[in-house]
Amino acid sequence: MNLSEAKDRLAHYGQEHLLRFFDTISQTEQHELLTEIAGIDFPTLERLIHEWVLNEPAPEKFDRIEPVPVIPPVEPNRADAREALDAGESALRAGRVGCMVVAGGQGTRLGFDGPKGSYPVGPITKNTLFQYHAEKIVGLNRRYGCRIPWYVMVSNTNADATQEFFRANNHFGLRASDITFFQQKMMPCVDDSGKLILEERGRLAMNPNGHGGSILALVDEGIVQDARKRGVDTLSYFQVDNWAVKVADPYFIGYHVSRGSEMSSKVHRKRAVRESVGVHCLCDGQYRVIEYSELDLYPQLLETTSSGAPVHFAGNPAIHILSVEFIERVYREFATFPWHRAHKKIPYINEQGQLIKPEKPNGYKFETFIFDALRLCKSAPVSLEIREIGEYTPIKQFDGDNSVMSARRLQRDHWADWFDAAGSPVPRNRDGEVIIDLEVSPAFALTKDEFVARARDKKWKTEGPLAIFADGTTASLLPLH
Ligand code: UD1
Numbered sequence: 341m342n343l344s345e346a347k348d349r350l351a352h353y354g355q356e357h358l359l360r361f362f363d364t365i366s367q368t369e370q371h372e373l374l375t376e377i378a379g380i381d382f383p384t385l386e387r388l389i390h391e392w393v394l395n396e397p398a399p400e401k402f403d404r405i406e407p408v409p410v411i412p413p414v415e416p417n418r419a420d421a422r423e424a425l426d427a428g429e430s431a432l433r434a435g436r437v438g439c440m441v442v443a444g445g446q447g448t449r450l451g452f453d454g455p456k457g458s459y460p461v462g463p464i465t466k467n468t469l470f471q472y473h474a475e476k477i478v479g480l481n482r483r484y485g486c487r488i489p490w491y492v493m494v495s496n497t498n499a500d501a502t503q504e505f506f507r508a509n510n511h512f513g514l515r516a517s518d519i520t521f522f523q524q525k526m527m528p529c530v531d532d533s534g535k536l537i538l539e540e541r542g543r544l545a546m547n548p549n550g551h552g553g554s555i556l557a558l559v560d561e562g563i564v565q566d567a568r569k570r571g572v573d574t575l576s577y578f579q580v581d582n583w584a585v586k587v588a589d590p591y592f593i594g595y596h597v598s599r600g601s602e603m604s605s606k607v608h609r610k611r612a613v614r615e616s617v618g619v620h621c622l623c624d625g626q627y628r629v630i631e632y633s634e635l636d637l638y639p640q641l642l643e644t645t646s647s648g649a650p651v652h653f654a655g656n657p658a659i660h661i662l663s664v665e666f667i668e669r670v671y672r673e674f675a676t677f678p679w680h681r682a683h684k685k686i687p688y689i690n691e692q693g694q695l696i697k698p699e700k701p702n703g704y705k706f707e708t709f710i711f712d713a714l715r716l717c718k719s720a721p722v723s724l725e726i727r728e729i730g731e732y733t734p735i736k737q738f739d740g741d742n743s744v745m746s747a748r749r750l751q752r753d754h755w756a757d758w759f760d761a762a763g764s765p766v767p768r769n770r771d772g773e774v775i776i777d778l779e780v781s782p783a784f785a786l787t788k789d790e791f792v793a794r795a796r797d798k799k800w801k802t803e804g805p806l807a808i809f810a811d812g813t814t815a816s817l818l819p820l821h
Contacts, residue, residue, distance in 0.1 A: 341378035343370075353382050354535075361541035361693060369542030376544050380528060384675075388706050389534040392681045399637045402623040408654050410607055410723045414591045421591060428594030431574060432484040437588050438572040439488055440558075441473060442551040442710070443502065443580035444495030444524045449737045450744075455498040457580040458505045461735060463748055463777040464807040464815065469580055469735070470505065474512030475783035475810060476587040481514075483786065488588060489570055490519045491563050495548035496526050513783065513810070522561035524553040529686050531703040538689045545686050545703075551579075552677060552708025559671040564664050575667070577660040577710065583747055584733035584754070585659055586786075592661060595722045602666035603714055604722035605629075607654035608732050613642045616741070618656035618711060620723055627721050629656050629711035631680070654723065656711060657732040670713050678712045681705070730754050748777070755780050758791045764800040776805050783810035 341349075343362070350356045358377065362370060391397055414421045431437055447456035457470035467475075477488050494502045503521055506512070511519055526546040528536045539545040549556075554577075558564050567575065574597065576588040586592070596604040607620050618629040619641055635641050643651040670677070683701040690696050714721050726732065733750050736742040755778035756766040769775050785791035785808075800806060800814065807815045 341374050343374065346374050346377045349377065349382065353386055358536055358538060358544065360691070361538070361689070364693075365542035373542045373544075376546070379525070381525075384679075385528065385530075385536075385706075388679055388681070389530055392679070392706070393530055393532065393534045393704055399634075400623075402638070404622075404624055405638060405640045405652070406622045407652050408607070408620045408622055408627065408723050410654060410725045411595060413725050413727050424591045424594030424598060426594065427598040428590030428592065429484065431593050431597055432480065432486055432488075432588065432590055435486045435571050437486070437488060437574050437576060437593060438491060438567050438570070439473075439477060439576045439578075439587055440491040440493065440554070440563075441578055441580050442493045442554055443470075444493050444498065444548045444551070444553075445580075446497055446548070447581075450735065451738065455494070455502045455505060455580075456735075457502065459735065459744075461583050461744065461747065462779050462807070463751055464779045464805050465809075467779075467781075468505075468509075469583055471509065471512050472583055472782060473578075473580070473585075473587060474514055475781050476786060478513050478783040478810065479786040479790075480588055482783075483790075487515070487518055489567065489572060490514065491558070491567075491575070492519060492521045493524055493551070493554050493557060494521055495524050496546075497548060499523050520563060520566060522557050522563050524551075524557045525549045527553075527706050529684070529703050529705045531686070531688070537686055537703055539687055540695075541689055541693060545688065547705045547707070550680070550707030551710045552712060554710060555667055555670050555677070555708075555713065556674060558667050564667055567664050573664045575662045575664065577662055579658045579734065581736060582657065582659070582732060582734045584729075584731055584750070585657075586731055592659075592724055595724055596661040596663075599722050600719050601661070601722040602663050602717045602719055604661040604724065605711070605714065606657055606659040606726045606731070607723050608657050608726050608728050609653045610650045610655040613644060613650045613652075615655060616736075618658075619652050620654035620656055620714075621652050627714045627717065629709070629714065631709070654725070657726065657728075657734070658711075659726075659732070660710065662713070666713075666717070670716055673716065677708055679706050679708055682707070752776070752778055758785070758788045759800060759802055759806075761788055762792045762795040762798075762800070764795070764798075764802050766802050776802065778802075778805070779807040781808060781810045784808050784812055 443457045458468050460466035527549040529545040537545040578585040616632045618631045641652045681704045685698045686703040687697045733747045734742045739745045752774040756774040759766045767775050805816050
C-alpha cells in the first residue's frame with residue numbers, strides 16, 4: 341500500500357490522524373506503518389467501534405441457563421470409556437490426529453519476559469512448558485507409531501522468539517518438519533472516542549486478535565491444508581499455560597469421533613462459583629461458555645447447591661478437539677463470529693508527539709474466543725468431565741491460585757501417586773504432604789499405567805528429589821525449596 345492509498349482508506353474510515361507524524365519518521369518506519377494500515381480489517385473494526393465503543397451494548401439476556409450435559413470422568417472399566425479408547429487409539433494409529441497449541445498471548449500476569457511456553461516449569465530439570473508438551477507428543481508417537489504434526493500459534497508479539505526457542509532446543513526431540521508455527525492477526529486498539537491509537541509516531545497500538553483468531557490463521561496460513569495433506573482430520577487444542585494437559589488424549593478423541601462431534605470440550609468441576617474460569621452452559625438451549633469476567637451479568641451462574649457447590653459446575657479448562665472440516669466452515673462464517681471488548685490503559689502518543697501512560701482505562705482492545713465456535717456446532721458438542729490433577733494445572737501467575745507455586749504442589753502429588761504405584765514409595769510428612777520434588781518426563785511415561793509398566797524392573801531411590809528423563813535415566817539436582 342502506498343501513501344496515497346493509505347490516505348484514502350483512512351479518510352474513508354475517519355482515521356486520518358494515524359499519518360499525523362508520517363513526515364517525521366524514518367523510511368523504514370513509514371514502510372512499517374503503511375504495512376500495518378494495509379493489514380487492518382477496517383469493515384470489522386468499524387462495526388466493532390460502532391457497536392462496542394460509540395454505543396453501550398446491552399448485555400445478552402437469556403430466559404434459561406442450564407448446566408451442559410457431561411460425560412462423567414473416564415473410568416477405564418466403563419463400557420463407553422472402553423469404546424472411546426478404541427476409537428481414539430484407532431484415530432491416532434491411523435495418523436488422523438494433529439495437535440495445536442495457542443501460544444500467542446502476552447502472559448502479562450506471570451511477569452515473565454519471553455514467550456510463556458519458555459517458562460521453566462519442571463521442579464528439578466527446569467524443563468519448560470513447551471518441552472513438556474513436546475515430550476507428550478514424543479510419547480504418543482512412540483505409543484501409537486504415528487507422527488503427530490504440531491501446530492503452534494504465535495503472534496507478532498512473540499513469533500521470532502518462539503521459533504528461535506524451538507530451534508535452540510532442537511525441537512525437543514521432534515522432527516522440525518512436524519512442527520509448524522502460524523501467526524494470528526493483530527487487532528488495533530481504539531480510544532474511547534473510537535479513534536485508532538498510535539503507541540509510537542509510526543506504530544499502532546495493537547493486540548493479538550484472541551485465540552478465536554486461530555480459526556482465521558489456521559486457514560489463511562495453510563495449516564488446514566497441511567493437515568489434510570497428512571490425512572489429519574482432527575485437532576487436539578490446548579493452551580500453552582496448562583502444564584498438565586493430556587495432549588491428544590485417546591479417550592477424548594474417541595468420544596469426539598464416535599459421537600460425530602464437530603467441537604468437543606473437557607470440563608472440570610468448579611470448586612467455587614468465583615473460580616477464574618469460563619462456565620460451559622446452555623443458554624436458551626444454545627451451547628455457550630460464559631467468561632468469568634461476565635459472571636455478574638448472569639446471577640444464575642452464581643447459584644450454589646445446599647452443600648455450597650456451584651450449580652453451574654462445568655468449568656472451562658480450555659481443552660478442546662476441533663474437526664478440520666468444522667474449522668473450515670467456521671472460517672467461512674467468521675464475519676458473524678462474536679467479538680469481546682476489554683477496557684484497558686493503553687499508552688499513546690498525543691498530538692504533540694509525547695508518550696502518555698494513562699492512569700485509568702482510556703481505550704478498548706478487541707478479542708475473539710475459540711469457545712464461541714461451540715455455538716456454531718450443528719451436532720451436539722461432546723463435554724467430557726475431567727479430574728483436575730494430571731489434566732489441568734494452568735500457570736497464570738507466580739504465586740496464589742493457578743500459579744507456578746501451586747503447580748509445584750500438584751506435580752508432587754501427581755507423580756508421588758505414580759511412584760507409590762510402581763513400588764517406590766515416596767516420603768510424606770505427618771499431614772500426608774509429599775516432601776520431595778518429583779518429575780517424570782512424559783516421553784518416558786504418559787500415564788500412571790505406562791509408568792508402572794516401564795518401571796517394572798526398576799527400584800527408584802526416593803529419599804530425595806528425583807527426576808526421570810525420557811530414556812529412564814535419573815537425576816536429583818535440586819533440594820526441595
Ligand atoms: C482462559 C479462558 C477461560 C478458561 C481459562 C483456563 C479466555 C478468554 N478465557 O482464561 O475461559 O477458563 O483460560 O485456563 O481465554 N492466547 C493466544 N492468543 C491471544 C490470546 C490468548 O494464543 O490472542 C492464548 C494464550 O497464549 C494462552 C491462552 O490463549 O495460552 C489463554 O489466554 P489467557 O489470556 O491466559 O486466558 P485466561 O484469562 O487465563
